[in-house]
Amino acid sequence: MVRLLGRSLLFIVLTILTQVGGVVYLLSIFVSGRFVRSVSWEVPHWVVKVVSFIALYCIAICTVVPALAALYGRVRMPMFTSHHIRPVTIWTCLLNRNYVRPQLRSAVYEVGDKMAAKYPGTNINYLDANFPFFNGFPLLPHLSHNDGKKLDLSFCYDHGSTGTPTNDVPSFIGYGICEEPLPGEVNTAEGCYAKGYRQYSILRYIVPQGAKANFAFNAQRTKGLVSLLVLHKAIDKIFIEPHLKSRLGLSSSKVRFHSCRAVRHDDHVHIQVR
Ligand SMILES: [Zn+2]
The missing domain is CATH 3.30.1380.10 (Muramoyl-pentapeptide Carboxypeptidase; domain 2)
Structure with missing residues (x-):
């Protein structure tokens, strides 16, 4: 329950701050979970989560977001x-x-x-x-x-x-x-x-x-x-x-x-x- 509340709060904060950060956060939870289960390294899960979020967020704002924004009639300054x-x-x-x-x-x-x-x-x-x-x-x-x-x-x-x-x-x-x-x-x-x-x-x-x-x-x-x-x-x-x-x-x-x-x-x- 506490974890769900924490994740919900983070989703809301990231969405308010960046509009797409909350969605990227949900995706990073999925990706990091798959990654941790698929490798045998002893890497703390929170490190994988943070790295996954940063990597996915950077990819999103550099490629996906500008392309989709064009469909909404908006371009980047x-x-x-x-x-x-x-x-x-x-x-x-x-x-x-x-x-x-x-x-x-x-x-x-x-x-x-x-x-x-x-x-x-x-x-x-x-x-x-x-x-x-x-x-x-x-x-x-x-x-x-x-x-x-x-x-x-x-x-x-x-x-x-x-x-x-x-x-x-x-x-x-x-x-x-x-x-x-x-x-x-x-x-x-x-x-x-x-x-x-x-x-x-x-x-x-x-x-x-x-x-x-x-x-x-x-x-x-x-x-x-x-x-x-x-x-x-x-x-x-x-x-x-x-x-x-x-x-x-x-x-x-x-x-x-x-x-x-x-x-x-x-x-x-x-x-x-x-
Ligand atoms: Zn103004």
């Missing part, structure tokens, strides 16, 4: 830099959180190339996208990344000490280190908190803030990025915190407030296609 677009962390790819509709990837690739032409040396970091399968399957903790149409991008930064542009970002997961409102700017985070939306700044308090001093928000390049996104006809909506919309002088109706039910968007920009 790149694991390594392509068209000046790269993941902020390789875990985004390893956890299958990098799938989008083809038109969204094409749009981001075009914007990446244009950014690099305008600001040589610039690479754009992408964050969470969507899982490979099923509309409506949640990509926690996001409210809406469930149909292949959504993608988060990092802002652009300078080195904090030298002021020279960098492609690195202050947060190791890309979220949670915010470009806070300046005196006189609207403070949406405070307003949402006051209305009872306690989750609005949650990542700000979970993610370590130590690296923030090593970076400075680059308003010019970030405005350049959002402006190119605005101009692309495939991009339908862009979410960014209201004080940054105002600070960067973004007037397009595509640039909107995401509501207090989401989390703050002064640590990244959210884009979506129709």
Whole structure:
């Protein structure tokens, strides 16, 4: 009974984290059991289970998942830099959180190339996208990344000490280190908190803030990025915190407030296609 509960819990956790990890886990139980019965080596069963899971999971995410995702109209964002677009962390790819509709990837690739032409040396970091399968399957903790149409991008930064542009970002997961409102700017985070939306700044308090001093928000390049996104006809909506919309002088109706039910968007920009 305890074993069944443990396996069920692991199945659920792996499914929530990776969408396919739970299924691969069940397969690895079967494969590792067959393997242990068929060889005479004295290998602990748990070692065979772990190795089986890792091997099967790697095979699945590199071959089976991308092929099947195509049937659901989704393609992978790149694991390594392509068209000046790269993941902020390789875990985004390893956890299958990098799938989008083809038109969204094409749009981001075009914007990446244009950014690099305008600001040589610039690479754009992408964050969470969507899982490979099923509309409506949640990509926690996001409210809406469930149909292949959504993608988060990092802002652009300078080195904090030298002021020279960098492609690195202050947060190791890309979220949670915010470009806070300046005196006189609207403070949406405070307003949402006051209305009872306690989750609005949650990542700000979970993610370590130590690296923030090593970076400075680059308003010019970030405005350049959002402006190119605005101009692309495939991009339908862009979410960014209201004080940054105002600070960067973004007037397009595509640039909107995401509501207090989401989390703050002064640590990244959210884009979506129709
Ligand atoms: Zn988003």
